[in-house]
Amino acid sequence: MSSNSLTVIGFDADDTLWQNEYFFRMTEEKFAALLGDFADSDHITERLIEAERRNLEFYGYGIKGFTLSMIETAIEVTEDKVPASVLHDILRTGREMLRHPVETLPYVRETLMELHGRYRLVMITKGDLFDQERKLAQSGLGDLFDDVQIVSEKNRHTYQRIFSNAGRTPLESMMVGNSLKSDIIPAIEAGSVGVYVPHDLTWVHEHAEAPVDNARFHSIDHLGELPELLAKLS
The missing domain is CATH 3.40.50.1000 (HAD superfamily/HAD-like)
Known part of the structure; x- marks a missing residue:
């Protein structure tokens, strides 16, 4: 041709x-730190990747689906004991990503x-x-x-x-x-x-x-x- x-x-x-991916990686690190009292960072990241894979067909691609997958992972990793303050932090982090300069x-x-x-x-x-x-x-x-x-x-x-x-x-x-x-x-x-x-x-x-x-x-x-x-x- x-x-x-x-x-x-x-x-x-x-x-x-x-x-784009740079900001997702930074957010993943913040997310792992938020749940540091419940599991190590490698385990949290692995569970998040699994949740994202499961949820692609429902939420599609992008920050909103990523945020929902973080919430789901937080609930799973903490065995339903995730503090409300952590959920607020996850939602705030998602909003920050949506406002990040290009x-x-x-x-x-x-x-x-x-x-x-x-x-x-x-x-x-x-x-x-x-x-x-x-x-x-x-x-x-x-x-x-x-x-x-x-x-x-x-x-x-x-x-x-x-x-x-x-x-x-x-x-x-x-x-x-x-x-x-x-x-x-x-x-x-x-x-x-x-x-x-x-x-x-x-x-x-x-x-x-x-x-x-x-x-x-x-x-x-x-x-x-x-x-x-x-x-x-x-």
Whole structure:
């Protein structure tokens, strides 16, 4: 596939355009400290991960579901003895996360400005609607995207639908993101090019093996390398 036939580029948001997992990790540490009288931090973290996995189908992705999973974990770890003060602290921590300023990652704005007008740029993100809209507004990047898609899940059908609605087939599209499981593998399965941009922190539920043998798979160190990759693909 050459970049001459490429017309649409999709971008993941969390940990591709701006920091996200870093704040979840900090909150996990605070949460473990709150329950330090009941269990050690490793056990608490393990139970929280289990609760998140169970609850994804009910609460979806994002801070609100994460907060509910923390409350559930606190009840389980303390065997129904969690103090009300701890529950208040958990809820306050969740609200703090929802108010945290957006921190865009290096090279994001410059790269989007360079590609804007040359390709149809679509932000494709999953998570809570209000929170994702808030982060996009605070990032100041909204005007650089031709479309924004906030979805409940990212799979092959998601990318086929979004890229088809953009007026092109997946074969004329590229997806850029930090999650192999959500951004890259399903986009490649849909027929698109997948460009992996690793982040220092990756949520445990997003871990997957890189499809290194697939010709449509590419990896770059940071978003600033994307224009050079596009030139090489031409």
